[in-house]
Amino acid sequence: MATTPGDAPRFPLAVGLLFGLGLGGFFDGIVLHQMLQWHHMVSSWYPITSIENLERNTFWDGVFHSATYVFVVVGLFLLWRSAHRRHLRWSNRLLAGTLLMGWGLFNTIEGLIDHQILGAHHVNERVPRGQWLAWDLGFLAWGLAMLIAGFILVRRARP
Numbered sequence: 001m002a003t004t005p006g007d008a009p010r011f012p013l014a015v016g017l018l019f020g021l022g023l024g025g026f027f028d029g030i031v032l033h034q035m036l037q038w039h040h041m042v043s044s045w046y047p048i049t050s051i052e053n054l055e056r057n058t059f060w061d062g063v064f065h066s067a068t069y070v071f072v073v074v075g076l077f078l079l080w081r082s083a084h085r086r087h088l089r090w091s092n093r094l095l096a097g098t099l100l101m102g103w104g105l106f107n108t109i110e111g112l113i114d115h116q117i118l119g120a121h122h123v124n125e126r127v128p129r130g131q132w133l134a135w136d137l138g139f140l141a142w143g144l145a146m147l148i149a150g151f152i153l154v155r156r157a158r159p
Contacts, residue, residue, distance in 0.1 A: 009089040012082040013098050013154070018075030020102020020150070025068030027103075028110065032123065033061050039121040041114075093157035100150030107143025111136060 032038050040048065040057035041064050048054050114120045115136040123135035 011089045011091050011094040011098075012078055013094070015075045015079045015082065016095050016098020017102040017105070018071045018078065020099040020104070021106045022068045022070075022072035022075060022102075023099065024103035024106030025064065025071065025110075028106070029061060029065050029068065033064075036126075038124040038126055041121060043121045043125055044119050045121075089159075091157050093153050097150045097153030097157060100146045100153065102150075104143045104145070104147030104150055107139055108147060111140040111143055115139065 033040055040054075041060035043053075043057050046053040046056050048057060111123075115122055122132040123139045125132065127135065
């Protein structure tokens with residue numbers, strides 16, 4: 001059976017991006033929300049000063065974790081579908097690059113929307129308020145650095 005150029009083995013870029021988005025969200029939720037307790041999903045709107053506010057933040061943390069879980073599940077479904085239907089071009093660089101791009105996208109979008117535009121929370125609300133912006137900008141810089149590094153890896157790994 002002859003193959004057409006569209007049938008050539010390729011790496012499913014969307015899979016890595018979705019896994020990166022999910023892993024970035026899980027890292028944020030597990031490490032920053034739960035372990036370090038620097039912030040919660042809506043802790044700038046509802047500071048953790050009462051049980052009611054803690055419950056509200058815990059609920060929205062759960063909604064947030066559910067969304068990151070969906071990213072990983074959809075990524076897994078796409079990986080299965082891609083691997084099951086045709087031969088894939090397996091590439092460590094493409095996987096690492098797309099994971100970094102997805103995680104970088106997560107940090108950049110979440111940092112811009114939740115930290116800067118909505119002010120729902122800030123990266124580290126345990127430091128003095130005057131330092132919040134520095135932490136937020138560091139989070140954005142980290143996200144952009146991952147996004148750029150991932151893009152470079154993907155560009156170099158493509159045939």
